[in-house]
Amino acid sequence: MKIIILGATSQIAQDLILSFSKNKDYNFLLFGRNVELLSKWIDDENLSDKCQVQKYFNFNNNQKYDVIINFVGIGDPVKAQNMGGDIFKITEQYDDMVLEYLKLHKETKYIFLSSGAVYGGNYQDPVNENTVATIDINNLKSTDWYTLAKLYAEAKHRALSNFSIVDIRVFNYFSHTQNMDARFLITDIVRAIKNKKVFKTSADNIVRDFITPPDFYHLVQSVIDYKSINTALDCYTQTPISKFDLLAELQQQFGLNYSIDKVVNIVNATGFKMHYYSTYKKAEKMGYNPENTALEGVIIEMKTALIV
Template sequence: MRIAILGATSQIAKDLVLSFSKQDNHDLALFARRPEVVAQWLTNVGLSDRYVVTDFTAFSADEHFDALLNFVGVGNPAQTAAMGASIFDVTQKYDEIALGYVRLHPQCRYIFLSSGAAYGSSFDAPVDENTKAVVAINNLQPQDWYSVAKLHAECRHRLLPHLSIVDIRVFNYFSHTQDISARFLITDILRAIRDNTVLKTSTDYIVRDFLHPADFYNLVAALLRSPATNTSVDCYSKAPIDKPSLLAALQEQFGLQYEMIAATAGINATGGKPHYYSLNTRAAGFGYKPQLTSLEGVLLEIRKQLQLAGEGILP
């Protein structure tokens, strides 16, 4: 299968490329806005002889692809906040590139990396197959731009039911290759463990469902193997984890020191999400079966990151 990866600078895209590289039946073409960054990464991971990366000007409708995977977007809350409303333009521009291709080649599958944020900014309870997206149309705030951009893209895709388009809604994802400077709770925790400092975190009770790179690959592979369709699926692990349980486990496993404070810690670029995960298991109908719980995946990836840091190798 020949697959085009759009937005190959994305960390989740890089992790997927590594997973694909362990298979012999996929030919990947990588496209990026900053191809030199991806080219250096390919050299670092020993894949420079296997894959070539180019900028989007080289993407041609005359080339044959069996699938397009679109990862173009933002990777952390600070970038989301900095981009503001321009996230609409970026999302639509590269989505239209992919849609233009599949309109000409309707046999080609298109997988779009969406987000759980497409449901809106209120997660007082986990979402499920009956949850409606909620947009405060009369009181839109800057933290809404990202979620509305994803929702807008998904609406465009459902308008093309004759094309094979699947939107993958990612809620929480953690890999040892993640940018440790990003202001997520999990990266704040990792820095505190690595640097032997005290994590200051809010008293807010939250639940997260961290997807491991191996399970993300399992989901993508299941979708590519399944009959073509036009739909959306939510990401999920074998089990989510709440913040108190996560902190306690990491204290026991890695000696995490933490202090609960009243103020909100970190950057909140897409709204508060106390229960940011999904009970929608539509992906199971495609043969997806997660192998790891949130805690199991987090423990595996933190151990890998600390090992690399100890060897002087930064992801």
């Protein structure tokens, strides 16, 4: 099987490629802005027999590929804030490039990395099958740009019902390989443990569902193995975890020291979310069965992250 990966310098993309390489004999054509960095990563991971690197201007509509996976986007909330309205342009540019390809190769499967942020709203409750996306159109804020970029892309995909397009909405992702300097709850915790600092947090007992590389791989592989379909799927594990249950477990296992502080510098590039996860398990019908709970996945990745 031949697979194109767009945005292959992203950590979630590279985690997926490594998972594929352990389980499947696929060939990859990797596209990224920094081809030198990509080439070095391929050499470091001994993947030169399975992966080739190309610049985006070499994307060729005449070549035949079985699957295209589009990871182009911003994974760091600080970078997402700084990018502002440019998120629309970068999302549409590479998405349109793939859609033009599909016009010539309708049998190719397209997997687009979307986000749980596409639902908008305030996430006072987890989203579900009946959740309606909410956008305050008369009072748009900078935290809405990312949501709207993903919503627009998904709407375009549903309109192209004769193409095989699956949007995978990632809510919370954690891997020991990701940049621990990024401003996420989980990476802030890792730095506190590594540096033996007190992790300061708010009194809000938020709930998250952290998908990790093994289950993300299982989800994507389920999409690849399934028949051609045009739909969107939410990521999920066996069960989510509340912040204070997570902190208590990390305190016990890794010696995390934390305190509740009224003044905490929290980066929320897409707005505050109390329950940022989904109970919409449509992916079950496509054969996806997560092997870990959010807590189990975090513990496994955390053990490796704290050794590195």
